[in-house]
Amino acid sequence: MISIDRRTNHLLLGYMPIKGYSGLANIRFKGALADSISNFFTSQFADQNREGVLILENFFLNCGSSPAKLILSMxxxxxxxxxxxxxICSIDTIYQLSSGDPFGRINELFCEVSKQVHTEIAKPAYDTLFVRRVDLNHLDSLEKLNVPMYVATKPAAGIYRDYTHFKMNKPDISTDIFITITKKGVIEVDRTYKGKKRRVKLDPSGIYAVSDGDRILKVSSSGEYFPITKLGFDFYYDRPGFFHEQPNAFSPYYFPGGGRIGTTGSGDLAIRIGGPKQIDIIPIYRFKINHKKGNSMPVGLVK
Known part of the structure; x- marks a missing residue:
């Protein structure tokens, strides 16, 4: 059984509340996660006398929500x-987990998937697109070559209401977009209206992203704008104070006289003592956009 780990951050599994405190801690796994998951499927492939390949693309635990959730792509x-x-099998799903024992539920999920895989392996592979072994190491990169936005020299200017239009680089509404950053660092977006005769403030409701033909902004469900940057062959954006797509602020525990308790980038508990300026520091998380579904997943803590 061969395992390929295509995650951006191999150590970070997600976040969970710190018991007794109002904060979040990183869940880290120092072993080979893809190898550990592949153990659920080794016997199924051995029974059919075939070599199996597991490609792990996303594995993220959000234990700060209720119920806890597992974002899995493999x-x-x-x-x-x-x-x-x-x-044989492709999974790109968000699972709800038991709040009492999320890790036990994860074990059950993989047992359920392994039963499904056992059935699928035995089926004849008719009308299937076959792949060479060397291509499996870079399968996501090969797929992105067929996604217009990933290979475009520049994004098309306009409003993208969903990821389907975003990945095709075809805005739902082609219009002039004006992006302004105020002195306080707030991003404001205007658009032309009624035959370009008027310039009005953009209503961010129900919008996935916007572009002025040069820059791209991710639009959150709360109506905030975050610059999207292409690093390598992927799209990322940095967002303060949140660790998943829905607004859920990092809630530090404040000490009398100033200071707070939080976590470092490595997940270690840290107490920061200081005045008002220091306790207002909000963590910045980096999100990666999934090229298949368009959902965003935290891959690291920027600061």
Missing amino acids: RLYSQTGEDQYAP
Whole structure:
């Protein structure tokens, strides 16, 4: 059984509340997560005398929500011939977990998936797009070559109401977009209206992203704008005070006289003592946009 870990951050599994405090701690796994998950499927492939390949793309735990959630994206391939592999199973789902024992529920989920895989392996691979072994190491990069926004020299100017239009680089509404950053660092967005005769403030409701033909902004459900940056072959944006898409502020515990308790980038508990300026510091998380679904996932703590 071969495992390929395509996650951006191999150590970070997610976040969970710190018992007794109003804060969040990083969940870290120092082992080989993809190898550990592949153990659930080793016997299924061995029974069919086939080599299996697990590609782990996303694994993120949000234990700060109620109920806790697992964002999982993975694929399984089975060898069908010499240097020829066929897809067996593809998962790109958000699972709800038991608040009391989320890790026990994760174990049950993989047991359920392994039963499904056992059935799929035995099926003939008719009308299937086969992949070479070397291509499995960079499968997501090969897929992005077919996504217009990932290969475009510049984004098309306009309003993208959903990820489907965003990835095709075809705005729902093609219009002139004006992006302004105020002296206080607040991003404001205007658009033209009624045949470009008027310039009005953009209503961010129900919008996935906007672009002025040069810059791209991710629009949150709360109506805030965050610059999207392309690093390598992926899109990222930094967002303060949140660790998932829905607004859920980092809530530090304040000490008398100034200071707070929080976590460091490595997940270690830290107490910051200081005046009003220091206790107002809000963590900045980096989010990566999933190229298949368009959902955003934290991949690290910027500061």
